[in-house]
Amino acid sequence: MSSHDNTQDHHHGDAAGHDHTTFQPDLKEPTEDWEFLEIALRELLIEKDILSSREIQDEIEAWENKSPEGGAKIVARAWTDDAYRQRLLADGNAAVGELGFTVEALKLVALENTDKLHHMIVCTLCSCYPRPLLGVPPLWYKSREYRSRTVREPRAVLKEFGTELPVTTEVRVVDSTADCRYLVIPRRPNGTEGLSETALAELVSRDSMIGTAEAFGLGGKRNTL
């Protein structure tokens, strides 16, 4: 059993003795009503040829390929190319399109953080988020606490993320909707003048584009990419 000591409750449907040279988490058996419901709906949709397993798998992979690295590229371009930055602020959809991103059927608004003004994004009503640019939202973004408190006490919320701004910086919270999404352009850290666009993109964390943190190098601490 020694090789299994660090795995959890290990049981397989197939008893065939395959060896475990690689460690892969076991699929948890469903326990919740809604997990059973997911299986039932999926199997019915597949039986009726409305969806296929392949399509679902491809969709899951497409989601996994969308990550904050997309948004970071856009921010790094805005930091290095002033004309691009202005186009991005004027028409978010068109400017991200220049870099190959599409934000379908939604208005995309880019908001620039400065020494005087800091933006942060929330969706108080649900979980609207710029998925094509940042991937799937973190769980906290969808939490009751973040949704309720961010518009009530944004500085207290920022503090929980380790972000403390001078009192002279105005904090502006923007509430996303089903039809309009926001992307925060964080402040560019000082001393990064010589960096390439690729190196700059690495300073742009997911949270800095939501506005709960600043870019790395500016006291942005949470590495959440």
Added chain:
Amino acid sequence: MTDRAISDLGGLTGGPIDISEHQPTLSERRIDAMMMLLRKKPQAFWVTDENRRTIESLEPKAYEESAYYERWVLAIRALLIEKSVLGEAEIEAKLAEVRARPAGYTREDQR
């Protein structure tokens, strides 16, 4: 307490935010994928506003106590019935069959 919609959380008080990161489970990924696919298929069974409306019309207790993707899968169920894609009886029958599977066989590895 003001009379507000269950989803209208902006401005309410609350405890500390759990800022830990979570990897979505396979069930959650599949629910997300199904929702996206059913919305974007050529026949687009529904639009975003309809699934929001469905989630927001859950019973307050169900909305409060449900996990995020639990609300989504409940919305998918409701919309599939509303759009006559699936019938309530066949969903219940399938659900009973899935639940009756022996442990280890509940999740068929579909290829």
